[in-house]
Amino acid sequence: MTVHEPSAVVLRAHRTDLTQPPSEVLEVVTLPPQEPDAGQVRVRNLFQQVIAASGDLMFATSQIPVPVFRVGEPISGPAIGTVVESRAGDMPVGTVVLHMSGWREESVLGRGEAFPVPDGVFPGPEYLLNQGVPAYHGIVDIAEVGEGDVVLVSGAAGGVGSMAAQIAKARGAATVIGIAGGPEKCRYLVDELGLDAAIDHRSDDLDERLTALAPGGITAFFDTIGGSQFEAALRHAAPRARFALCGTLAGQIGGGDGGHPRLDLMTAIAREVRIRPFSTRHTPEQIEAWNTHYARWYAEGRIRFARTLLEGPLQRAVAAQDELLAGAHRGNVIVRFAG
């Protein structure tokens, strides 16, 4: 019997510079096969998500409150796979599970590390990789978006942003404006996701467009970018606007203008803008709230799962990490591996 040596993506060195593409420090290698211990399962991965935060965790230090990736070891990220060998009674062979040990063909996981995917809630298991939970929490609990709101979403064609913008519409916002890079993404936001307007940060004058689109100011802002887009949002904030901040992509990409904006305190104080940064760690209550609403909104056609689906192997995911940071993709970036 020949033993299949599964492949995995290993960190060869820490990144040292935001302009350095992640692919320069990553390598696909084969590893000795790993047997599950008692209570563990061996999973063959079907889908893997490529997320911006992974680029940060390749540096020697990161402000993201999880351990950085270690040199010489596989990196990790969200994935979905099928149990192919089980020593855990509640996860028999064939169970489809969500886990955080992607970036490898096979993952060995214990209890608390693998979460069976519920049947029938989603059109396919990969839908669990959408970033609806932080988007829902940010729009509903943090920005408190409701009927009549004028909402601005940065990174609106991205994984979290596309969900946030659609959830704002589903909650009854009067106007939802998305910021994205390039005319193709902007058309997508309006024509396919149903946003009221889109601003192209590569070619449009943000201030001019916001003055035209939100003459009374924006009442809520969902920010995944930071930097100059945050600064523009504050200039156009209505009194007592609510800002939900969950990302700093502007600070995570080479050539960006830095994720850390200048905070104009005079304006913030005069307008009493509530600024609430929040972490995208999920609580079970947040997951439950999102799943409940998502199923209904999806069935009603009010929410689409914005994604870019790429076909494996693992080397494709490595390239996709570079492309994601360059703004090349729309929505959640998911790599599918041949079954």
Next chain:
Amino acid sequence: MTVHEPSAVVLRAHRTDLTQPPSEVLEVVTLPPQEPDAGQVRVRNLFQQVIAASGDLMFATSQIPVPVFRVGEPISGPAIGTVVESRAGDMPVGTVVLHMSGWREESVLGRGEAFPVPDGVFPGPEYLLNQGVPAYHGIVDIAEVGEGDVVLVSGAAGGVGSMAAQIAKARGAATVIGIAGGPEKCRYLVDELGLDAAIDHRSDDLDERLTALAPGGITAFFDTIGGSQFEAALRHAAPRARFALCGTLAGQIGGGDGGHPRLDLMTAIAREVRIRPFSTRHTPEQIEAWNTHYARWYAEGRIRFARTLLEGPLQRAVAAQDELLAGAHRGNVIVRFAG
């Protein structure tokens, strides 16, 4: 009968530069005496407050949401005076009133512009000029300070900051740390106002001192300064710390480092720091809440009215405006005029 021509402070030109002392654009002039119309009173002023915001309102434009001072007209600010001529039945001669038309010997005021000072609540009418209302609102409603909190206050020897720090102690905070400029102010904060510790921003290393004084991080921050002091507070914020922001003195003084800090979004998001700028406009409920608590706390010796009392005439107030922006005074700066 000779007619007394009351004097007033008039704006001669707009300020153009933060390094320009306000006294350069102000002039004390005499004006023709003004008779009260029906429903108005003529007030002879007893006390006047000198506040930082006045320096901003001398520019041609200001972000503070009140109209800027007009060239050729008297400037204004909080004052207390005695009614010397009355055509308003509810404010007979002798009534002591609080109003916003200071910077002049006499003010003519209508209903809604003059507020009789309640008897017996305060040791003297000038106590109404303390800045307890925004301090109370910021500490209690915005930063939600309670038992066990580790509280940092910037501008802690100033009018608002000194009140905020004492209110935090009275609310049961475990540790209250004040930032001020110079050893004399720092001693005052600890020895006379009862703060747990003081940091001298002119000579201390903010990070080093905060690491020593708040090893577990600060749970609440009351900011009247902005700039690099805000940035340091964020570096030392505990998870879910509450920031109440009501001033940007660092941006209002020449030679300061600018009031507008860099907002480190990575840190703010990872720690979910709630950032709430708030305006110091008062609501009747806020005034009532503060007066109720103040009387008790003052009687118990838990709150002192931090002030610098200067003796008039009006030219002294003009000089005090320069001195205030240079950080020369402690607490509320009040000018008393000879009765």
